[in-house]
Amino acid sequence: MGRGPSIEGRKNAEDAKRAKVFTKLIREITVATRAGVPDPALNPRLRSAVDKALAANMSKDTIERAIKRGSGADGGAKMEELRYEGYGPGGVALIIECFTDNPVRTVADVRHALTKHGGNLGTSGSVAFQFTRCGELVFPTGGDAAREEKVLEAALDAGADDVVNEHGESVVLCAPERFEAVQQAMAEAGLVAQHAGVVMRPNNRVAVSAEAQEELAELLERLEALDDVSVVYHNAEPPEENRA
DSSP: OOOOOOHHHHHHHHHHHHHHHHHHHHHHHHHHHHHSOSOTTTOHHHHHHHHHHHHTTOOHHHHHHHHHHHTTGGGGGGOEEEEEEEEOGGGOEEEEEEEESOHHHHHHHHHHHHHHTTOEEOOTTTTGGGEEEEEEEEEEOTTOHHHHHHHHHHHHHHTOSEEEEETTEEEEEEOGGGHHHHHHHHHHTTOOOSEEEEEEEESSOBOOOHHHHHHHHHHHHHHHTSTTEEEEEEOBOOOGGGOO
């Protein structure tokens, strides 16, 4: 019988994954600082980035160093925020958001990943019209009608635009500028989102074949493994097994 990975091997893999997450979060903090002021209390985007870093158990010292770099020290101000648009397998629309200090490297890496998995890089605006930027807060409800009603009432009282039920989750949608107020109001109502942020949400989902779905999963994994890639949005329907 073959032996599984050693405890040390698993720990090394977990440490590498954690380091990659931290790299992305540090870049997000740096860019958020550069885009506003280095005080999370006065910079909502920075506050959101810091909250995510704390949730990932990043130390306060590391966060403070990232903010310092973003405010101009240690070359941090050279970091740029870029967005690429394109298509993946099955004609799936993709928006790829990146933080980078080397745009030439980043676009080459993104283009290579797309090409290897049946996709292609598009021009700016080629797919963005298929998405809407909005605040999104996800609450697992599991089809519990009472909990869905509680989320709905709290969201409407908080000034959200809509609540949709998707795959056992209640998803609260709001204007980007209302996101923090809605998030705070929901928390005060005793509802803490499993996932929350300002996102690019697809206007419509498209069905793709099982083969294309598998290729898309490999492409997303490859893109998200790139240090410069912050988040990837797409408009594919989830696989059947993930639907409620």
